[in-house]
Amino acid sequence: xxxxxxxxxxxxxxxxxxxxxxxxxxxxxxxxxxxxxxxxxxxxxxxxxxxxxxxxxxxxxxxxxxxxxxxxxxxxxxxxxxxxxxxxxxxxxxxxxxxxxxxxxxxxxxxxxxxxxxxxxxxxxxxxxxxxxxxxxxxxxxxxxxxxxxxxxxxxxxxxxxxxxxxxxxxxxxxxxxxxxxxxxxxxxxxxxxxxxxxxxxxxxxxxxxxxxxxxxxxxxxxxxxxxxxxxxxxxxxxxxxxxxxxxxxxxxxxxxxxxxxxxxxxxxxxxxxx
Amino acid sequence: xxxxxxxxxxxxxxxxxxxxxxxxxxxxxxxxxxxxxxxxxxxxxxxxxxxxxxxxxxxxxxxxxxxxxxxxxxxxxxxxxxxxxxxxxxxxxxxxxxxxxxxxxxxxxxxxxxxxxxxxxxxxxxxxxxxxxxxxxxxxxxxxxxxxxxxxxxxxxxxxxxxxxxxxxxxxxxxxxxxxxxxxxxxxxxxxxxxxxxxxxxxxxxxxxxxxxxxxxxxxxxxxxxxxx
Numbered sequence: 001x002x003x004x005x006x007x008x009x010x011x012x013x014x015x016x017x018x019x020x021x022x023x024x025x026x027x028x029x030x031x032x033x034x035x036x037x038x039x040x041x042x043x044x045x046x047x048x049x050x051x052x053x054x055x056x057x058x059x060x061x062x063x064x065x066x067x068x069x070x071x072x073x074x075x076x077x078x079x080x081x082x083x084x085x086x087x088x089x090x091x092x093x094x095x096x097x098x099x100x101x102x103x104x105x106x107x108x109x110x111x112x113x114x115x116x117x118x119x120x121x122x123x124x125x126x127x128x129x130x131x132x133x134x135x136x137x138x139x140x141x142x143x144x145x146x147x148x149x150x151x152x153x154x155x156x157x158x159x160x161x162x163x164x165x166x167x168x169x170x171x172x173x174x175x176x177x178x179x180x181x182x183x184x185x186x187x188x189x190x191x192x193x194x195x196x197x198x199x200x201x202x203x204x205x206x207x208x209x210x211x212x213x214x215x216x217x218x219x220x221x222x223x224x225x226x227x228x229x230x231x232x233x234x235x236x237x238x239x240x241x242x243x244x245x246x247x248x249x250x251x252x253x254x255x256x257x258x259x260x261x262x263x264x265x266x267x268x269x270x271x272x273x274x275x
Numbered sequence: 276x277x278x279x280x281x282x283x284x285x286x287x288x289x290x291x292x293x294x295x296x297x298x299x300x301x302x303x304x305x306x307x308x309x310x311x312x313x314x315x316x317x318x319x320x321x322x323x324x325x326x327x328x329x330x331x332x333x334x335x336x337x338x339x340x341x342x343x344x345x346x347x348x349x350x351x352x353x354x355x356x357x358x359x360x361x362x363x364x365x366x367x368x369x370x371x372x373x374x375x376x377x378x379x380x381x382x383x384x385x386x387x388x389x390x391x392x393x394x395x396x397x398x399x400x401x402x403x404x405x406x407x408x409x410x411x412x413x414x415x416x417x418x419x420x421x422x423x424x425x426x427x428x429x430x431x432x433x434x435x436x437x438x439x440x441x442x443x444x445x446x447x448x449x450x451x452x453x454x455x456x457x458x459x460x461x462x463x464x465x466x467x468x469x470x471x472x473x474x475x476x477x478x479x480x481x482x483x484x485x486x487x488x489x490x491x492x493x494x495x496x497x498x499x500x501x502x503x504x
Binding site for chain 1 (some may be wrong): 284303324347350351353354357364365367369377378381382411425
């Protein structure tokens with residue numbers, strides 16, 4: 001039956017688009033996680049008295065895109081450093097207490113990588129700050145990677161969208177072709193175009209929404225049970241849970257279903273109505 | 276009322292289907308339109324339904340000027356006539372009842388009226404027992420009567436029957452002609468397009484004879500061409 005064919009084609013196209021969407025969402029989420037690990041370490045000048053630390057912290061915190069600011073004492077920094085060195089850390093024992101050559105510092109986390117450089121420069125320009133250490137190079141790589149993934153994701157969705165529109169409009173046209181006889185009889189009997197059109201459009205809408213529902217179920221199953229388990233087994237990165245993504249997926253599927261089903265059949269029937 | 280005034284039709288392939296056809300059919304008449312195949316009979320039906328426009332000449336059907344009318348008015352022209360096509364043209368996905376109800380649904384008739392009107396018309400054509408069947412389950416004669424019921428259901432001013440005896444056996448043919456005759460007595464104009472000489476000779480009605488796209492005779496009585504068909 002034609003309905004089955006239309007639904008299958010529509011479901012297949014939606015599944016591909018949905019997968020592209022989920023892939024892009026996961027890459028973005030992964031990027032965001034990495035972004036959060038990017039820190040600026042601002043070393044405080046020794047001449048600054050400890051009473052002023054609180055107001056300095058507040059000033060940095062007030063800057064745009066600062067997600068978090070953490071104060072690290074020089075003693076703590078030394079301990080961290082020792083821990084990093086492991087067994088060789090014993091060499092650092094000589095520098096403990098008054099001999100500690102390190103500085104007190106603020107560790108700043110940035111919420112938006114695009115502002116990373118700006119924040120880094122602003123903090124670095126403050127009188128109380130001796131110097132900053134940042135990871136601008138890594139940030140730049142991340143930024144361009146994120147842009148590439150986003151642009152690529154959008155293009156994949158556009159191209160697949162156009163391809164599926166083409167396939168589906170052909171499927172509908174075949175369905176219409178099979179019913180051209182019925183349409184022409186209706187015209188002979190004196191049915192207006194509008195009268196003939198609306199059941200077809202309604203049917204198209206029904207097919208579209210049915211496909212959206214079927215595809216949503218399939219996508220959910222594949223994502224959660226197939227991909228989810230695969231990723232869990234790989235123990236590499238965890239997927240964004242489906243519960244966070246389903247409003248977007250549902251909106252895309254219903255949107256495609258309504259546009260392709262409703263407008264698709266309305267447009268395809270025109271040829272047979274004009275004849 | 277139907278008026279053809281000096282109508283010409285030349286098809287793009289060069290065929291001259293009509294070469295100056297003029298006639299007038301008043302309300303309530305019973306008219307045969309006869310002629311060889313290719314004489315222009317089907318072209319006349321096409322013009323009546325505005326499937327096609329004349330190349331030259333005026334046509335008026337139930338007050339619709341075929342040349343000047345707007346395309347979106349075509350459905351309203353077609354609602355003033357009931358056509359029984361040679362190939363019946365029933366919708367195969369619908370039952371007989373639904374097929375006959377279709378013209379009523381098109382004009383927005385209420386379900387209540389449809390439930391009364393359709394069985395009544397099916398009764399006239401003696402097809403009540405097949406109301407729930409699909410066209411494929413009917414014999415040729417039954418399909419034709421279903422098509423006639425569909426043509427009648429809206430009380431059209433004109434009934435056009437295209438070769439009503441072409442696809443059915445002689446007993447059925449006689450029956451359908453009697454039905455058309457009864458319908459005509461109730462005041463509906465009936466036009467029967469045919470090449471069946473015996474059929475025309477049985478009835479003493481007005482006969483418009485076409486040959487090569489021209490009216491060669493328009494008179495009451497039998498078939499005037501005597502060559503074989």
